Amino acid sequence: MKKGSFTGLLxxxxxxxxxxxxxxxxxxxxSALLGWLSLLSLKYGNFGSLFGKDLSGGVIKNKEASEIIRAMILLFMRYIPALMSCTIGAGVFMDVACKDVMNKWNRFEHSTPVTPLRFAAVKTISMLITTAISFILAVFYIFTIDIGLGESFTYAEISIISIFLLFLVVLGVLSQIFILLLKDRDKGMLCTTAIVMAPIFIISFINAENEHESGKEVSFQETIKDFTEKTLEYCPLIFIAIAVIFAVLFVSMYLIYKRREK
Structure with missing residues (x-):
């Protein structure tokens, strides 16, 4: 086998x-450009005129309303581009898996001398590289926003990026597995969506029920604060979970690509 086979597959x-x-x-x-433009507007333009320096001297006179709207603008300005960067990996490898199925790549791969171990390593390493690039882009973007706001880049922001990565790594890995197993893009994506979204709906339903039973209305700021505290608490576990998902990807790809011995 040629030494270049691994790099060729990569x-x-x-x-x-x-x-x-x-x-x-x-x-x-x-989205990053919109975020940076929003930052400039918040500091020097129309967004800034809405709130004023003390959140009560601008167009919006109600201080509480100013705080909520400003918090929402900052939230979207900070994290939507970061989320967009994290979607790169998931979208790419869904696309590759779909093309493999459409072109019947599996028929060819079993006739090559490349081992299933190498195929699995290529799939895992390529997604790992893309995920790392996505993470770096997200960190860089939020870092620039923090500089513009005169704030420090915090561990809390790392933890929120890690949540985005976990969700999209799970999406990317499961989509590859199901598309290749079922040899159908639509069925594979349907299974992936069901598995990924089911826990989200369950958690949302439980939280809504708890809020209804307590009779206490949770504010937007409190929701964001609680979410941030949870991500801070579980951030190390999130990165461990991402590592486990990559291990699942490697094992799954190995088993899928493994040739049957006759």
Whole structure:
């Protein structure tokens, strides 16, 4: 086997996902540009005039309303572009898996001397590289926003980025597994969506029930504060979970690509 087979397969992964990479990067760049423009507007333009320096001297006179609206603007300004950067990996590898199924790549791969171990390693490493790039882009963007706001980059922001990464890594890994197993894009994505969204709906329902029973209305700021505290508490576990998901990807790809001995 040629030494270049591994790098060739790795190049293949990135080449097939080229259009998705371009789309993802453009989405991130566009949302980041909007975020930076919003930052300028908040400091020097129309957004700033809404609140005033003390959140009560601008167009919006109600201080509580000013705080809520400003918090929402800051939230979207900070984290939507970060979320867009994290979607790059999930979108790329869904696309590659779909192309493999459409082109019947599995028929060819079993006729090559490349081992299932190498196929699995290529899939895992390519997604790991893309995830790392997504993480770096998200950190860089939020860091620039913090500089513009005169704030420090915090561990809380790392923890929130890690939540985005976990969700999208799970989405990317499961979509690859189900698309390749079922050999159908639509069925694979349906299974992936059901598995990913079910826990979210269950947790949302439980929280809504608890809020209803307590009779206490939770404010937007309290919701964000509680979410941030939870992510801070579980951040190390989130990164461990991401590592476990990559291990699942490796094992799954190995089993899927393993050739049957006759």
């Amino acid at each position: 190049y293949r992964e990135f080449y097939l996902g080229k259009s998705s990479y371009i789309t993802g990067i453009l989405l991130f760049a566009g």
